[in-house]
Amino acid sequence: MFLAHIFSLFLVAWILQLPDEMPNTYVRALSLNNQLKLCKHPSKLLHQLRSMSEVTLSSIDNGKTITLKRGQMLVIRLDENPTTGYRWSTPNLSTQVLQLKNDQFNQFSHGAIGSGGQRVFIFQANHPGQIKLQLKNWREWSGEESTIERFETTIQVVE
Numbered sequence: 001m002f003l004a005h006i007f008s009l010f011l012v013a014w015i016l017q018l019p020d021e022m023p024n025t026y027v028r029a030l031s032l033n034n035q036l037k038l039c040k041h042p043s044k045l046l047h048q049l050r051s052m053s054e055v056t057l058s059s060i061d062n063g064k065t066i067t068l069k070r071g072q073m074l075v076i077r078l079d080e081n082p083t084t085g086y087r088w089s090t091p092n093l094s095t096q097v098l099q100l101k102n103d104q105f106n107q108f109s110h111g112a113i114g115s116g117g118q119r120v121f122i123f124q125a126n127h128p129g130q131i132k133l134q135l136k137n138w139r140e141w142s143g144e145e146s147t148i149e150r151f152e153t154t155i156q157v158v159e
Helices: 002-016 024-029 032-040 042-051
Strands: 054-057 065-071 074-081 087-088 098-109 119-127 129-138 147-156
Touching: 024 147, 032 054, 054 065, 074 087, 074 129, 087 119
Parallel strands: 054 074, 065 147
Antiparallel strands: 074 119, 087 129, 098 119, 129 147
């Protein structure tokens, strides 16, 4: 049991040092029971932790091609100021390959009235295939000509 505890501490320390693609939410989700299971089958569960990682994109990733495993999450963070009427949206999104799980706006921490923040889209890779994900920052009621910015990425989902 002592070795199991030492291994659990080592594992948590190792997970905390993982790159940003492996968010701390998964560390918080590990219960003591799961940590003990890791001690019994470390290679199997470490592989599961790695495969659950999120891929996070921002405006600097515009135009890139990304490969996701089925079930993996994709997070896209784009600057937005909805008080101007402009908002990021996902027009014509086919949910066969990629499914939108969440769409929310997070205001920047200084919180001044009228200040901007980030639009956060969370997608899940549903089925193997390829999709060209197109987002646009626009005033929907003003039509296509109101688009001021676009974000496009090609998503390849594999088993």
